[in-house]
Amino acid sequence: MSTDGKGGMPYSDLDRPPLDAAALRRSLGAGRPGSWWAAADVVATSGSTNVDLAERARAGAVAARSGAAVLVAEHQTAGRGRRGRGWQAPARAALTLSVLVRPEVPAERWSWLPLLAGVAVAEAVERTTGVQARLKWPNDVVVDDRKLAGVLLERVESRPAPAAVIGVGLNVSLRREELPVPTASSLLLETGEAVDRQPLLLAVLRTLEALYLAWSETAGDPRAGLHASYVRRSATLGRSVRVALPDGSSLSGTAESVDGAGRLVMATGAGRRTIGAGDVVHVRPVV
Secondary structure, X not given: OEEOOOOOOEEOHHHOOOOOHHHHHHHHOXXXXXXXXXXXXXXXXXXXXXXXXXXXXXOOOOOOOOOEEEEEEEEEOOEEOHHHOEEOOOOOOEEEEEEEEOOOOOHHHHHHHHHHHHXXXXXXXXXXXXXXXXXXXXXEEEEOOEEEEEEEEEEEOOOXXXXXXXXXXXXXXXXXXXXXXXXXXXXXXXXXXXXXXXHHHHXXXXXXXXXXXXXXXXXXXXXXXHHHHHHHHEOOOOOEEEEEOOOOOEEEEEEEEEOOOOOEEEEEOXXXXXXXOOEEEEOOOOO
């Protein structure tokens, strides 16, 4: 028995009940005619739900572009974040899941998918728990710069059409001593109470479904609402930032906007720069 990390309520494994896979399938209508969800599975352990779903995509899973499949792992042993970083959490302490879709939108608009997923997670968290989650560019879900969740998108070349696997890791009941880094957080730490993962998972998937279908109906055009939704939740725009770029260099400046491809536009001492990939650090003003 331990505490929640604040010296507060006692905490035990009994507060980390397993997900109800059958209830999830019923709620989503998975596999039924007319449901967007072709499949919804919960497994005890997975090395990486993204890897597992990518293998299913190559085997032809979710043949219709109008459908999706979700795989949730109670414990993920080799999860990955952006740029190959590892990601782990104790069993049943997080929501670790991947969603397989086959977008029928122009390839150049796929860059909005991870941002769309970030919006879905942030909205579901706020609606379910009241925690006002925001987005650090491109798709980290944060509360006051403490990271709650991350999103990893992977494109899979497969038949009948290229697939996208959207991976999500959301910290739910991690105690302070279980956080992967000091700058992370969990819903337990933010709310001070246990959060039921079952309705939270359903809210994430339902919100993702609604946003994805709306995005697809406009051929992935972010001007149809996604861009505004993202900007409204941005914790980065207007901030002084430092961006570590993939080539090892870095840029400092002010985050001005997100362009039509989901890239970050910065004002630097050398002029405006547009960033398609990089790790953003929010620089706090000296007071």
